[in-house]
Amino acid sequence: EAGVAQSPRYKIIEKRQSVAFWCNPISGHATLYWYQQILGQGPKLLIQFQNNGVVDDSQLPKDRFSAERLKGVDSTLKIQPAKLEDSAVYLCASSPSGAGLGNEQFFGPGTRLTVL
Amino acid sequence: AQSVTQPDIHITVSEGASLELRCNYSYGATPYLFWYVQSPGQGLQLLLKYFSGDTLVQGIKGFEAEFKRSQSSFNLRKPSVHWSDAAEYFCAVGEPGGGNKLTFGTGTQLKVEL
Numbered sequence: 153e154a155g156v157a158q159s160p161r162y163k164i165i166e167k168r169q170s171v172a173f174w175c176n177p178i179s180g181h182a183t184l185y186w187y188q189q190i191l192g193q194g195p196k197l198l199i200q201f202q203n204n205g206v207v208d209d210s211q212l213p214k215d216r217f218s219a220e221r222l223k224g225v226d227s228t229l230k231i232q233p234a235k236l237e238d239s240a241v242y243l244c245a246s247s248p249s250g251a252g253l254g255n256e257q258f259f260g261p262g263t264r265l266t267v268l
Numbered sequence: 269a270q271s272v273t274q275p276d277i278h279i280t281v282s283e284g285a286s287l288e289l290r291c292n293y294s295y296g297a298t299p300y301l302f303w304y305v306q307s308p309g310q311g312l313q314l315l316l317k318y319f320s321g322d323t324l325v326q327g328i329k330g331f332e333a334e335f336k337r338s339q340s341s342f343n344l345r346k347p348s349v350h351w352s353d354a355a356e357y358f359c360a361v362g363e364p365g366g367g368n369k370l371t372f373g374t375g376t377q378l379k380v381e382l
Contacts, residue, residue, distance in 0.1 A: 155311075156311065193374055193375075194374050195312070195370075197370065208369060243311060256317070259304075259311030259312040261309065
């Protein structure tokens with residue numbers, strides 16, 4: 153079974169530029185998550201999708217971050233414009249049907265973003 | 269809101285020695301508890317989880333964890349560490365009824381000396 157795929161693996165941009173990350177979850181997984189992991193910290197949930205609907209985006213900085221999951225499969229996370237403090241690893245995870253607890257979250261390798 | 273504290277930022281152990289990584293949580297009721305491991309350049313991998321029942325939980329790679337309600341702790345243990353266990357370990361709390369949302373601790377970096 154293929155795991156969660158993310159691209160690109162690394163991205164370097166200058167502040168005020170825009171950037172987009174892509175995630176393809178495990179086939180059949182209804183729930184998709186985007187996390188931000190700043191160096192020295194644990195992952196922080198940015199947004200959670202159930203199929204193509206948003207379940208939780210309370211910690212997403214909506215003035216600059218946006219995410220979509222068209223057709224309930226793969227997802228894109230965008231930052232526009234980027235700030236220095238957005239430098240982090242962006243992790244995508246997916247879990248099987250439902251948002252019920254107990255469903256293991258499977259993580260992708262992440263995209264390391266550096267904002268100069 | 270729940271929170272997780274991992275008081276040890278770095279730990280160094282010799283190969284073959286025992287290991288205990290500490291995790292304390294703050295939550296009004298019994299949360300769901302998880303331990304994940306992250307190797308360099310890799311995503312997080314689930315080691316074990318606790319929902320209810322037996323407070324001693326067995327996981328993959330020879331790890332176990334014990335839930336102690338009185339101490340609000342969920343410490344991770346391994347009787348004999350292997351060099352390949354060097355990685356970063358994260359404790360996480362899930363909120364029952366919270367839609368599978370996880371709150372992670374800041375992690376403990378494990379170094380294994382040969």
